[in-house]
Amino acid sequence: MSSSSGAHTKLTRRQLIQGTLGGATGLVVWRWPWRVAHAAAQPSGQLTVGVHVTLSPTWFDPAETPGIITPFMFLYALHDALVKPMPGNTLTPSLAESWSENPNGLTYEFLLRSGLTFHNGDAVTTEDVKFSFLRYKGTSAREFKERVRDVEIVDARRVRFHLHEPWPDFMTFYGTPATGAGWIVPKKYVEKVGDDGFKQQPIGAGPYKFVSQEAGIKAVCEAYDKYWRKVPAVKRLVFTGVPEETTRVAMLKRQEADITFGLGGALAEDVRRDTTLKLEPVHPPAVWFIYFAEQWDPKSPWHDQRVRLAANYAIDKQAINDAETLGLSKLTGSTIPREFDYALPIEPYAYDPVKAKQLLKEAGYPNGFDAGDLTPNPPFYSYAEGAANFLAAVGIKAKVRTVERATFFTSWREKKLQNLILGASGAPGNTPVRLDAFVTKGGSYAYGSYPDIDELLTKQAKERDRGKREALLHEIQRLMHAKAMYLPLFEPAFLCASGARVAYSGLGKVPQFAYAGPYEDIQLKT
Amino acid sequence: MHRYILTRLFYAFISLMLLSVTIFCMVRITGDPVVLMADPGAKEEDLQALRKELGLDRTYIEQYIIFISKLARGDFGKSFMYRVPVLELYLQRLPASVELAGAAMAISIVLGIPLGIFSAVRVNTWLDSFSNVFANLGLAMPSFWLGIMLMLIFAVNLQWLPVQGSGTYKHIIMPAVALGLVFSAANMRLARSAMLEVLGGEYIKLARIKGLPERLVILKHAFKNAIIPVLTFACINFALIMNGAVVVESIFAWPGIGRLLYEGISSRDFPVVQTTVLLGGVMIIMVNLVVDLLYAYIDPRIRYGQ
Numbered sequence: 088m089s090s091s092s093g094a095h096t097k098l099t100r101r102q103l104i105q106g107t108l109g110g111a112t113g114l115v116v117w118r119w120p121w122r123v124a125h126a127a128a129q130p131s132g133q134l135t136v137g138v139h140v141t142l143s144p145t146w147f148d149p150a151e152t153p154g155i156i157t158p159f160m161f162l163y164a165l166h167d168a169l170v171k172p173m174p175g176n177t178l179t180p181s182l183a184e185s186w187s188e189n190p191n192g193l194t195y196e197f198l199l200r201s202g203l204t205f206h207n208g209d210a211v212t213t214e215d216v217k218f219s220f221l222r223y224k225g226t227s228a229r230e231f232k233e234r235v236r237d238v239e240i241v242d243a244r245r246v247r248f249h250l251h252e253p254w255p256d257f258m259t260f261y262g263t264p265a266t267g268a269g270w271i272v273p274k275k276y277v278e279k280v281g282d283d284g285f286k287q288q289p290i291g292a293g294p295y296k297f298v299s300q301e302a303g304i305k306a307v308c309e310a311y312d313k314y315w316r317k318v319p320a321v322k323r324l325v326f327t328g329v330p331e332e333t334t335r336v337a338m339l340k341r342q343e344a345d346i347t348f349g350l351g352g353a354l355a356e357d358v359r360r361d362t363t364l365k366l367e368p369v370h371p372p373a374v375w376f377i378y379f380a381e382q383w384d385p386k387s388p389w390h391d392q393r394v395r396l397a398a399n400y401a402i403d404k405q406a407i408n409d410a411e412t413l414g415l416s417k418l419t420g421s422t423i424p425r426e427f428d429y430a431l432p433i434e435p436y437a438y439d440p441v442k443a444k445q446l447l448k449e450a451g452y453p454n455g456f457d458a459g460d461l462t463p464n465p466p467f468y469s470y471a472e473g474a475a476n477f478l479a480a481v482g483i484k485a486k487v488r489t490v491e492r493a494t495f496f497t498s499w500r501e502k503k504l505q506n507l508i509l510g511a512s513g514a515p516g517n518t519p520v521r522l523d524a525f526v527t528k529g530g531s532y533a534y535g536s537y538p539d540i541d542e543l544l545t546k547q548a549k550e551r552d553r554g555k556r557e558a559l560l561h562e563i564q565r566l567m568h569a570k571a572m573y574l575p576l577f578e579p580a581f582l583c584a585s586g587a588r589v590a591y592s593g594l595g596k597v598p599q600f601a602y603a604g605p606y607e608d609i610q611l612k613t
Numbered sequence: 614m615h616r617y618i619l620t621r622l623f624y625a626f627i628s629l630m631l632l633s634v635t636i637f638c639m640v641r642i643t644g645d646p647v648v649l650m651a652d653p654g655a656k657e658e659d660l661q662a663l664r665k666e667l668g669l670d671r672t673y674i675e676q677y678i679i680f681i682s683k684l685a686r687g688d689f690g691k692s693f694m695y696r697v698p699v700l701e702l703y704l705q706r707l708p709a710s711v712e713l714a715g716a717a718m719a720i721s722i723v724l725g726i727p728l729g730i731f732s733a734v735r736v737n738t739w740l741d742s743f744s745n746v747f748a749n750l751g752l753a754m755p756s757f758w759l760g761i762m763l764m765l766i767f768a769v770n771l772q773w774l775p776v777q778g779s780g781t782y783k784h785i786i787m788p789a790v791a792l793g794l795v796f797s798a799a800n801m802r803l804a805r806s807a808m809l810e811v812l813g814g815e816y817i818k819l820a821r822i823k824g825l826p827e828r829l830v831i832l833k834h835a836f837k838n839a840i841i842p843v844l845t846f847a848c849i850n851f852a853l854i855m856n857g858a859v860v861v862e863s864i865f866a867w868p869g870i871g872r873l874l875y876e877g878i879s880s881r882d883f884p885v886v887q888t889t890v891l892l893g894g895v896m897i898i899m900v901n902l903v904v905d906l907l908y909a910y911i912d913p914r915i916r917y918g919q
Contacts, residue, residue, distance in 0.1 A: 141876045143694050153651065229659065283696045302695045302702055303876055304868045328775060329866045333761055337769050337776040446656045493881060529654075 130310035130323030139349035152267025154226035166291035170262030192253030369595035373513030383535030395571035415580035455482015646881035672822035690884035720793025729804025751798025
C-alpha cells in the first residue's frame with residue numbers, strides 16, 4: 088500500500104523535466120491560438136480615404152438618403168441595414184438574421200440577430216427598426232408611405248412590414264442602396280439629440296463609430312470592436328474631402344491617402360504607370376447614353392427610327408471609352424446596367440459609318456441634317472465632343488451646348504432640353520426602377536413613351552411570378568433596343584486607386600456600391 | 614477725427630445694405646438649390662416640401678426681410694448643406710484663412726517691396742531687369758498652375774512637404790508661396806513705380822543737394838512717401854486673400870473661407886454664400902477704414918475732414 092503510494096508520489100528528475108516541459112508546451116498550445124487570434128482581432132493602423140467630393144453631414148443620416156450612391160460611402164462605415172448588398176450577394180441579411188415574404192406577397196418579416204448593439208451600447212431593437220423606417224424621408228419615401236400599410240413589432244426580434252398590395256420590388260427598395268430606409272438608427276439617441284444633432288454626432292450599428300468631423304473637410308471614425316460581423320482590421324478610418332483630382336493622386340503617391348475615387352483618364356494613366364499604386368476600376372450600376380428627346384415629334388428627323396439607328400452606328404463607342412476611361416468601361420447596347428436584376432445584356436450596334444450613311448439616305452437625309460444641340464451632363468463635356476465629332480462624320484451636325492449641373496438636371500426634368508441629351512444614371516435599384524424614371528410614360532426623365540412598352544411595364548409591375556416578370560422586362564429591353572430609343576455608349580468604369588500601404592482595398596467588391604467595402608474587410612500591409 | 618470715422622461707418626453701413634441686396638439677388642439668380650439637394654427622381658411635391666422646409670417657398674421680398682431681420686440679431690442662418698449655423702462654420706474656417714492670408718502677405722511684402730525699391734533706386738541696371746522679369750513671371754503664372762507645380766516638386770518628388778491639409782508650418786508653405794508670389798510681383802511693380810515717382814520729387818533733389826547721405830534720402834524721405842499706395846494695396850490684398858483664395862485653397866485642400874465659399878456656390882447653399890460675401894465685404898470696408906487712418910500716421914500732411 089505504502090509502496091504503491093510511494094510509487095504515486097515519487098517524482099524523478101526526468102519526470103519533473105518532462106512534466107515541466109509538457110505543462111509549458113500545453114500552456115503555450117492552449118494560450119497561443121488565442122493570443123494569435125486576439126492579436127489578429129485587434130484593429131490597428133489608419134486608412135485615409137481621399138474623397139472626390141465635399142463631405143456633407145446629411146450623408147451621416149440614412150433618413151435623408153437621396154437617390155445617389157455617395158452617402159452609402161459613410162452609411163457602410165457608420166451604420167448597418169437589415170439587409171444590404173455584400174460581396175457576392177445583393178440582398179445579404181445583415182442586422183436581420185433572416186427575412187421572409189409571405190405567400191400572398193403582402194407581408195415581409197425580418198428576424199433581428201441577437202445581441203446587436205449600437206456604438207453607445209444600446210441594444211438594436213425592433214422598435215429602432217420601426218422608428219428608422221417611419222422617420223425616413225429620403226428617396227422613394229413617398230412610395231414607401233403609399234405602399235406600406237403598417238410596421239408591426241411582433242416581438243423583441245421580429246418585425247413585420249404589411250403592404251397594401253403585393254409589391255415585388257419591396258426588397259429592392261428596402262434592402263439595396265435604391266433607398267436608405269432599411270438602415271437602422273437608435274431611436275432613443277435620435278429623439279434625444281434631434282435630427283441636426285444626429286448629423287453632427289451620428290451613432291450607428293456599423294463597423295466604425297463616429298469620432299469627429301470638420302464640416303465638409305474631414306470625418307474620422309474608429310473601429311467598433313463589438314460589430315457583429317467581425318472586428319474591423321483597420322483601427323482608424325479618415326475621410327478627407329479633396330475635390331481636386333491632382334491633389335488626390337499626389338496624396339496617394341505621398342501616402343497621405345490610401346484610397347481615392349473618381350479619377351479622370353489622364354491621371355488614372357499616371358496611377359497605372361506607378362508600380363507602387365494600384366488602379367482599381369469599379370463598375371457602378373450606371374450607363375452613359377444619348378437620348379433622342381425629339382423622337383416623339385413627327386416633324387423631327389429623330390422621329391424616324393432609321394435616323395436613330397444611324398446615330399447608333401455612327402459613333403465609335405470604344406474610341407470614346409479608350410480616350411475617357413482608358414478602355415476600362417464596358418460597351419453596352421442597353422441603358423440598363425448588366426448588374427441589375429432583370430437586366431438583359433444586349434450587344435451595342437457596331438461602329439459602321441457606311442451603314443449609318445446608308446440609313447440616313449434611306450430616311451431622306453442623304454446629306455445629313457442639322458441636329459441642333461447636344462447637351463452633356465456636366466462636367467463630362469469631352470464625352471459629348473467625341474460623340475458630336477463621330478455624328479458629324481456621317482452628316483449629323485450637332486453643336487455641343489454646355490450648361491451648369493443644376494440647370495442641366497432642372498431643364499431635363501422639366502423637359503426643356505432639346506434635341507440630343509448626353510446623360511447617365513447611376514442610381515441604384517433594379518431594372519423596373521430604372522425604367523420607371525427613363526422609359527415609362529410620365530417618368531422623370533422621359534420625354535415620351537411607346538404604348539407597347541407602357542403596356543408591358545404595367546403588366547410587369549403586377550406580376551409576382553419571377554420568371555414571367557423577367558420575360559416581360561426582357562421584352563421591354565429588346566423593344567427599346569430595336570426602336571433605338573436611346574444611344575447607349577457604355578457602362579462607365581469609375582476609376583479608383585489604392586496606395587502602397589493597402590493590402591486589400593475592397594474596391595468594387597460590394598454590388599451596386601462604387602467605393603471600397605465592406606470597411607471591416609479592408610486590410611493594410613503589415 | 615471722430616466725425617470722419619462716424620461718416621465712414623455710415624457709408625460702410627449703406628455699402629453693406631447694398632451688398633446684402635446684391636448678394637441676396639445674385640445667389641437666387643443661380644437657380645433653385647432644392648434641385649441639387651433632392652433625389653434625381655423626386656416629384657414636384659417633394660421639391661415643394663423641401664422648399665418649404667428651407668423657407669424658399671416665400672416671395673423674394675419676404676425672404677429678404679427674414680434674412681435682414683435675422684442678420685440684425687446676429688443670426689446668419691443655417692447652412693442648407695451642413696445643417697449648422699453658418700456663422701459657426703465661418704468662424705471654424707476663419708483661423709485657417711487668417712493664417713494663410715498672413716503668410717501669403719508676409720511673402721508678398723518681404724519679397725515684393727524691397728525688390729521694387731531696389732529696382733527703382735538702381736533703375737536700368739541688372740537688378741531692375743531681374744526684378745521686372747520676376748514681376749512679369751509672378752503676374753503671368755496662374756496660382757493654380759504654380760500650386761500644382763510646387764506640389765509635384767516639393768511634395769511628390771522631393772517629399773519635403775505634405776501635399777495638402779493644415780495644422781503645421783509645413784502645410785502652409787506651398788499655398789502661401791503660390792498665393793504670395795503673385796501678390797509679391799504686384800507689390801514689386803507698385804513699389805517700383807511709386808518710388809520712381811517720389812525719387813523725381815523736388816524735395817528729394819533738395820535733400821541730396823543738402824548733402825544728406827543717399828541711404829537717408831531713400832529710407833527717410835523717399836520710402837516713407839512711396840509706401841502709402843503700397844500699404845493700401847497690401848492691406849486690401851490681405852482681405853482679398855482671406856476671402857478669395859478659392860483656387861489655392863481647393864488645390865491644397867486648405868480649410869479656409871475661400872473653399873467654404875466655393876462649396877457654397879457649388880451646392881447653391883444660399884446662407885453660406887450670403888454670409889461669406891457679406892462678411893468679406895465687412896472685412897474690406899474695415900480694412901479700408903484702417904488704412905485711411907494709418908495714412909495720417911505715416912503722412913502727417915493728410916488730415917481728415919479737410
